[in-house]
Amino acid sequence: MSAAPPVSTASTPLVRAVGVRKSFGGTEVLKGVDLTVDPGQVVCLLGPSGAGKSTFLRCVNHLETIDAGRIWVAGQPVGFTSRGGKLHELREREVARQRRGIGMVFQRFNLFPHRTALGNVVEGPVRVLRKPRREAVEEGRALLARVGLADKADAYPHQLSGGQQQRVAIARALAMRPRLMLFDEPTSALDPELVGEVLDVMVDLARDGMTMIVVTHEIGFARQVADSVVFMVDGAVVESGPPAQVLDDPRQQRTQQFLAKVL
Numbered sequence: 001m002s003a004a005p006p007v008s009t010a011s012t013p014l015v016r017a018v019g020v021r022k023s024f025g026g027t028e029v030l031k032g033v034d035l036t037v038d039p040g041q042v043v044c045l046l047g048p049s050g051a052g053k054s055t056f057l058r059c060v061n062h063l064e065t066i067d068a069g070r071i072w073v074a075g076q077p078v079g080f081t082s083r084g085g086k087l088h089e090l091r092e093r094e095v096a097r098q099r100r101g102i103g104m105v106f107q108r109f110n111l112f113p114h115r116t117a118l119g120n121v122v123e124g125p126v127r128v129l130r131k132p133r134r135e136a137v138e139e140g141r142a143l144l145a146r147v148g149l150a151d152k153a154d155a156y157p158h159q160l161s162g163g164q165q166q167r168v169a170i171a172r173a174l175a176m177r178p179r180l181m182l183f184d185e186p187t188s189a190l191d192p193e194l195v196g197e198v199l200d201v202m203v204d205l206a207r208d209g210m211t212m213i214v215v216t217h218e219i220g221f222a223r224q225v226a227d228s229v230v231f232m233v234d235g236a237v238v239e240s241g242p243p244a245q246v247l248d249d250p251r252q253q254r255t256q257q258f259l260a261k262v263l
C-alpha cells in the first residue's frame with residue numbers, strides 16, 4: 001500500500017478515488033484511477049469489456065482490496081479507520097459495517113430463492129440492522145411499492161420475471177438505507193423488453209437525489225440521468241465529463257471508436 005494521503009473531511013465529495021491500482025496475479029487491471037462523485041450525483045462508467053469498470057466498483061465497496069491509492073466514501077477511507085491522525089486497517093466485521101452504507105446491485109440479482117420478495121427485502125434490516133420485524137415489514141412494503149411491486153410482496157423469485165427480480169434486488173439494497181448505490185450492469189442479464197422497467201426505477205432514484213455509480217452500456221440512460229460520464233479503457237480513465245460532451249462530442253479517439261460501435 002502506498003503512503004496514505006491525508007484523511008479527508010466531511011465537506012469532501014461523497015466518493016473520492018485517487019490513484020487506485022489493482023492487480024490480479026501479474027496483471028494490473030486498474031492503473032491509477034481517479035474519480036469524484038458529489039452527493040446526489042449520478043456517474044456512469046462506460047468502456048469496453050475488460051476495462052476494469054466492475055473491478056473499480058468492487059473496490060469502492062471493498063469487495064476487492066486495492067494495491068495502491070485510496071478511496072473515501074463519505075469522508076471515510078474505504079477499508080481503514082482513522083485514529084489519532086493515523087489510518088488503521090479495518091477488521092472484517094468493521095469492513096462489513098462500513099459496507100452497510102453502500103448498496104450494490106449486480107447483473108445477477110442473487111435473491112434468496114426460498115424467501116418471498118418481501119422476505120428478501122426485510123432480511124438485511126432485521127438481521128443486520130436489528131430492526132423490529134414489524135417496522136422492517138412496513139418499510140419493506142413501502143420499498144416494494146416504490147419499485148412498482150406492491151402486489152408481488154408474497155411472490156417467490158422463481159415466480160417473478162428477471163426485471164421484477166432486479167427491482168426486488170434494488171428494494172433490498174435500499175432497505176439498508178444506503179447513502180450510495182453502486183450498479184454493475186444491472187440490466188445486461190435481462191430480456192430487452194424488461195430493461196426499461198429497471199431503468200425507470202433507477203431514473204426515479206436519481207431524481208430523488210440518490211448518489212449512484214452505474215456501470216452500464218445503456219447510453220440512453222447515461223444521456224438522460226448522468227451528471228458525469230466516465231469512459232475507461234484498459235484500467236484507466238481516458239475521458240470524463242457531462243454526457244453531452246463525452247457522448248456527443250468525445251475528444252479521445254478511443255471514446256469515439258467505442259461509441260461508434262455501441263450507438
Ligand SMILES: Nc1ncnc2c1ncn2[C@@H]1O[C@H](COP(=O)(O)OP(=O)(O)OP(=O)(O)O)[C@@H](O)[C@H]1O
Nearest residue numbers: 024025029047048049050051052053054055056215
Ligand atoms: N477476481 C479476478 N481474478 C483475476 N482476474 C480478474 C478478476 N476480476 C477481474 N479480473 C480481470 O480484470 C480485468 C477487468 O475486469 P472487469 O470485470 O473489471 O472489466 P469490465 O470493464 O467490468 O468488463 P465487462 O464490461 O466485461 O464486465 C479483466 O481482464 C478480468 O478478466
